[in-house]
Amino acid sequence: MPHEVRNEPAIAVLLPCYNEELTIGEVVRRFRETLSSATIYVYDNNSKDLTALRARAAGAVVVREPRQGKGNVVRRMFADIDADIYVMADGDGTYAPEDAPELINTLLTERSDMV
Template sequence: MTVIHVDLVLPCLNEAGALPWVLSRLPVGYRAIVVDNGSTDGSAAVAIAAGALVVHEPRRGFGAAAHAGLAAATAPIVAFCDADSSMDPAELPLLVDPVRAGTADLVLGRRRPVTGRSWPLHARIANSSLSWRLRRITGVNIHDLGPMRAVRRESALNLNLQDRRSGYPLEMFLKAAEANWRILEVDTSYSPRVGRSKVTGTVRGTLTAVKDMSALLRETSR
């Protein structure tokens, strides 16, 4: 019987086309927790067939899905990753190993596009601007607030994260920095996703994310 050392939380909204590949890439000792956020394409059934634990979160929003997965996790370390095949779960040990070794408290994946189509220009500009602001605010040398990350489960729960929309990854980072966590950034590959992104794939989605994150930054600067 395989001992589960890491739970991988995969927020999911209509990712039936990408899930088989994503779930086939998990390293040994990792369990997938697919959080179905109201899919209508059979994503949950695909995930179950591939052996994943499926959690249903009816409240729409990345943060709602991510936090539901965190709450359902039981492994000592929890990782987060998009379910759209833009990121390779096989690379997760790059993030998890420093947490397991006790040399970092939060490890973030810095996305390195494998092709020009991987990361739309408007999303890349927004991310660069946000990263610059975060370096100024926190002093942490961050270049990408990417969704792939690893953290100890109890530590993440103790952050008492409240955002349930696009600001969830940012709130985790800000509270971790405020608590003087050791935050590490490592390079990870970033490929074109399967299907259309709900956030960075559209200007509207990107603007919504920027709005959510800007509200958090205003609260932090008060």
């Protein structure tokens, strides 16, 4: 079977979340608008609210990580997801999704490992 040929790098947006139902839908929506070719993953870390439902409704791929703690979630995300470029942000809207294209451009044009 032939391999898929891509002209653009595969971009994964990684959003670790714990009880972010009030903001996650908007964060996912803004990333979808800003990076339309990216796949957006929300890793729900035992939220007691509707974080997973809101994220899924906004178009994210939702994965549950039962081991509590951000370190566990981050390790799991990078173990699970294969992409050329990773954009990690928080589900509470701390970081502006609209900054992601500039960060990605810097990563690609400056031959950086991380920005």
